[in-house]
Amino acid sequence: MPTAILAHAESRPGGTSTGKGASLQQINISHESTDSTPVTVREHELVFAEGDAAHQRYDIVDGAVMLFRVLPDGRRQLVELLGPGDMFGLTCASEYDCSAETLVATRLRVSHRLDCSQVPAAICRMCGQLQKKVAELHEHSVVLGRKSAMEKVVSFLLRLASMDTGRRANGHVRLAMTRQEMADYLGLTIETVSRSLSELRRRGLIVFEKADWFHIPDAEAMESLSGDR
Amino acid sequence: MPTAILAHAESRPGGTSTGKGASLQQINISHESTDSTPVTVREHELVFAEGDAAHQRYDIVDGAVMLFRVLPDGRRQLVELLGPGDMFGLTCASEYDCSAETLVATRLRVSHRLDCSQVPAAICRMCGQLQKKVAELHEHSVVLGRKSAMEKVVSFLLRLASMDTGRRANGHVRLAMTRQEMADYLGLTIETVSRSLSELRRRGLIVFEKADWFHIPDAEAMESLSGDR
DNA sequence: CGAAAAGTTGATGGCTTTCAAGTCGTGTGG
DNA sequence: CCACACGACTTGAAAGCCATCAACTTTTCG
Structure with missing residues (x-):
């Protein structure tokens, strides 16, 4: 595992993101702790950078921080803007799901992740749910803010498929939503959703049976249209 | 305070939303509890509907639920899609920040809100932070998914102004972000952000001093451009 | 002062929305 | 059983908003 900085520098070469003076800061912070x-x-x-091991939480004393994600082709989406009193780096996953960069000079209080072992299970479960929600909303912000109509629809279908995976052994997925609901989820119109689905069907990338069941014959091909590769 | 259902029916007459058979369900659930x-x-x-008193949390046993918000003119944005094992209605606010509707027949476990009184303060604070993040990400989803460029920029400036309110007595706000960062936050290009700001300046709705300080002479007028009124 | 970065403005094109007919599918009633 | 109606979905044509491309201006900083 490379350090945060190296990982970042390697994985997002073309990023619109920070670029410039790199980010030695993180290591310092890590050991000051x-x-x-x-x-x-x-x-x-x-x-810290997306993908870094999520060892710390941060508390903003003063200043401002942005959290952002970057698609492989460099499109960037800021997912949170934070100020004094806000915390970040709160994740239950082992890695950060987005990068964090200061907007202005900022003072941070750094602390270790809390462990939930002596917390009532109900509370712990709720925190987990909230952290999962935050991660999913980050992901959805990227979809809404930076993806084309086709990429949005493809990302959505892949997400449905991966949710159902495990429950249904065959790759057949229930599309239990109207076109209007899909459109309202993806920030599109019903017509654009319909056209995107039609094109995917025409190109053989999705196959419908029974109107609201479909499957994905070639997941690779779909993923290449999602904007995530 | 009207009941959930009435509140919903009154407040969003033109909504793209559910419409049809109304929603007697909620009251039943409320008292079954x-x-x-x-x-x-x-x-x-x-x-439940956006604005309802947030008395319960919900646990999805099976089925699927969507959470959504609706702008005054009827534009709708789904902000979460939930399935078995997911929870919703977790908010620290007194009212739900979005509506919840089933996508398919769904079994729900209903429980009261947890109170944090016997939970360690650190945990409690983290939950609060996470709940605030979720609410802000819901709001941002609406901005990204359903607002025009001008509405995005106006919403952003109003948010900045309201964040700084309290800290700075005069209405002068620091815009401590580059155009690229604003664009990446709002899902726009740098040029579109610049054009929107120029038009707001031309129309006297924002006034710049010193390049990154501005103020809003007429908050009413700005709010009418935000899409939220 | 000069160079580089950040921001502005204009012209053009494309993607998505809008508007407008269609088709399909399902449930109802003759 | 079939005709009909209604809603959901699809498809086409045109318009509009925003992105792209391309100068140009302003600001920043050595």
Whole structure:
């Protein structure tokens, strides 16, 4: 596993993102760690990168931070804007799902992840649910903000398919939504959704049986249309 | 305070939303309440509406639920799609920030909101942060999915202004982001952001001093351009 | 002062929406 | 059983909004 910075530098070469002076900051912060004296981070420095091991949580004392994700072709979507009193890096996953960069000089309090072992299970479960929601909403922000109509529809169908995977052994997926609902989820019109589905059907990338059941013969091909590869 | 159903029926007359057979379900659920026997809700029924008092949390046993928000002119944005094992209605606010409707027949376990009084403060604070994030991401989904470029920019400036309110007595707000960052937040290009700002400046709706400080002379007028009125 | 970055403005094109007919599918009633 | 009606979906044509491409201006900073 490369360090945060290297991982970032390698994986997003063409990114619209930060670019410039790299981001040595993170390592420093990592080892300074868990007391309550704030760390100061200069303007436009990376705090952590998407994919980094999620060892810390951060508390903004003052300043401002943006969280963002970048698609492989460089399209970037900011998913959160944070200020004093806000926390970030709260994830139940082992890696951060997005990158964090300061907008202005910022003081951060760094702490270890909480472990839920002595917390009532109900609370713990709720936190997990909330963290999952946040991650999914980040993902959805990228879809809404930065993907084309076809990419949106493809991403949606792949998500449905992966949700159903495990439940249904064969790859047949129930599309239990009207076109209007799909459109309202993806920020499109009903006609655009319909046209996208028709084209996918024409190209053999999805196959419908019984109107609201479909399957994906070639997941590779679909993924190449999702904007995520 | 009207009941959930009435509130919904009144407040969103032109909505693209559910429309049809109304949503008596909610009241029933409300009073059946907090045991562990699941309640069954038929397809396309409203569980609760945006603005309803947030007394319950819901656990999906099986089925599927969508959470959505509707702008005053009827534009709708689905903000979450949920399935078995997912929870919803988790908010720290007193009212739900979006409506919940079943996609298919669904069994729900209903429970009261947890109170945080006997939970460690650190955990409680984290839950609060996560709930706030979820609410903000819902709001941002509406912006990304359903608003025009001008509405996006106006909504963003109003949000900045309201964040800074309290900190700065005069209405002067720091715009500590580049055009590229604003564009990447709003799902636009740098040129479109620039054009929108120029038009707002031309129309006297925002006034810049010192390049990254501005103020809003007429908040009413701005709000009427945000899509939220 | 000069160069580079950030921002603005104009012209053009394309993707998605809008408007308008269609077709399909399902449930009802003759 | 079939005709009909209604809603959901599909398809086409045209318009509009925003992205793209291309200068140009302003600001920043060495």
